[in-house]
Amino acid sequence: MPRLMSTLALAGLLREATPTLEATLGARVEVELAPTMALEARIRGGERADAAILTAEAVAALSAEGVLDGPTLRPLAHSRVGLAVKAGSPHPDIGSVDALRRLLLAVPSLCYSRAGASGIFFAGLIERLGIAAAVNDKAVIIPQGFTAAKLVTGEAVIAFQQISELMEVEGIEVVGPLPEGAQTVAVFSGATFTGAANGAALLEAVAALCTPAALRRKGLEPPG
Numbered sequence: 719m720p721r722l723m724s725t726l727a728l729a730g731l732l733r734e735a736t737p738t739l740e741a742t743l744g745a746r747v748e749v750e751l752a753p754t755m756a757l758e759a760r761i762r763g764g765e766r767a768d769a770a771i772l773t774a775e776a777v778a779a780l781s782a783e784g785v786l787d788g789p790t791l792r793p794l795a796h797s798r799v800g801l802a803v804k805a806g807s808p809h810p811d812i813g814s815v816d817a818l819r820r821l822l823l824a825v826p827s828l829c830y831s832r833a834g835a836s837g838i839f840f841a842g843l844i845e846r847l848g849i850a851a852a853v854n855d856k857a858v859i860i861p862q863g864f865t866a867a868k869l870v871t872g873e874a875v876i877a878f879q880q881i882s883e884l885m886e887v888e889g890i891e892v893v894g895p896l897p898e899g900a901q902t903v904a905v906f907s908g909a910t911f912t913g914a915a916n917g918a919a920l921l922e923a924v925a926a927l928c929t930p931a932a933l934r935r936k937g938l939e940p941p942g
Contacts, residue, residue, distance in 0.1 A: 719748055720919070724772075730886050732751070742923045748767075757770065769911065770911065772906065777791055777908075794924070795938040796941055799881070799901060804875075822849055826875055831860050903939075905941065
């Protein structure tokens with residue numbers, strides 16, 4: 719059975735397209751979804767699959783170590799960090815870095831993830847803005863998973879994550895991407911594991927799913 723390890727950023731696309739993927743390959747496909755950091759740690763611990771979708775940096779590092787087959791690397795999607803609120807709630811102003819900073823200081827609670835690329839970026843962002851202590855005092859920091867789930871339960875008023883990940887939670891509304899100057903564009907790439915028998919066919923089938931229209935529908939952007 720072909721096995722794919724993938725970052726959560728592509729969860730929506732892969733969940734929707736798994737039947738197409740399996741029809742293309744003529745076999746059931748096992749898709750393992752987790753934050754890049756968690757997958758990277760498991761891979762370094764000896765876990766293997768046929769192909770992986772991770773941040774470009776993680777793919778490059780694992781390729782340099784010989785775990786992933788570097789020449790098979792394929793950029794698949796670009797992703798931006800966004801902000802969400804519970805459905806029906808007012809949409810705050812995040813049109814500028816100053817507006818975002820004011821919001822972060824005024825809001826009573828917020829949620830971000832510790833392990834994902836967006837959470838690592840957000841932690842660095844509030845440090846650069848000089849408000850890390852004030853923000854973290856009222857933050858719900860989850861180890862991994864979808865931060866917008868905390869909006870539905872009422873544990874947080876705003877949530878930060880990759881826009882594609884925010885969109886996976888029902889009962890929320892994506893306000894939009896963070897403003898320029900407080901934004902990062904993550905590049906997610908795929909590569910086969912070195913020596914994986916099903917790697918090339920699996921990666922080719924996954925890449926075929928990542929059309930510009932399919933990516934944009936899931937809150938992602940085509941690479942390049």
